[in-house]
Amino acid sequence: MAESVISLQGVELAFGEKKVLQGVDLEVKKGETMAVIGPSGTGKSTILKVLIGLLEPTGGKVCIEGQDVSHLTEEEWNEIRKHIGMVFQYSALFDFLDVGENVAFGLRQHFRLQEEEIRQKVDELLQDVGMLDAKGMYPVELSGGMKKRVSLARALAFGPRIVLYDEPTAGLDPIRMMNISRLIRKTQRKHKVTSILVTHDMDSVYEAADRVALINNGKIVAVGTPEEFKYSENPLIRGFITGEEIAGATEAFR
């Protein structure tokens, strides 16, 4: 079996009295895209924050590429983060930089490259996400889908081995949603990255994910392939993906 690149074992996280993660177990294999779905407020984004060292677990163990990262210093995290690209829900581009400079930013931070090398690399990344024509535009001039494409190019600029997506299709129309989902799949194949895709969008799960985990009340309650989820009779899974009132599920999701 392929090795786990991301491993969470019994991970707990509390904000004061509020226990958000209550023993999360999740293994993501090398080169795999794992979708994490579940009702709002159940801890999906919190898992991503733990995986980039923005939040420290209050219990359990988190490993990235075999290294225990549960309690690292900021300096140690800075090393780990060099291998992790993050695509945020709200794209988080710098408004004062044009598209090309937004993508170049990460390159300038991580590598000592000649300007010509930066230009070539930026062009290649923008070409990959279909945004080369928009290189000189500013974020304010871009649609939501375009911003997410640029955000992905920027996340890939320093050659991450892991990419974390936090609701990358939120707020887009169905066509743009599908385009971003395809781009996530293309990124996985071309760059051989291991990914976690936090989403509410089942079409994106079917298009881009190899496996999917359902979180509820701070715990992973089911893991399977998108196909298995699609045809599952598990009331928790069906209740979530169809939105139907299914006995046992509605109560559980309350």
Ligand SMILES: Nc1ncnc2c1ncn2[C@@H]1O[C@H](COP(=O)(O)OP(=O)(O)OP(=O)(O)O)[C@@H](O)[C@H]1O
């Ligand atoms: N810094 C914080 N301080 C206190 N509570 C927090 C903090 N960050 C998140 N929470 C709480 O933790 C819970 C989980 O939040 P999280 O953002 O992980 O949920 P989510 O599953 O990603 O939700 P959504 O699907 O709506 O984005 C929520 O109830 C939220 O209010």
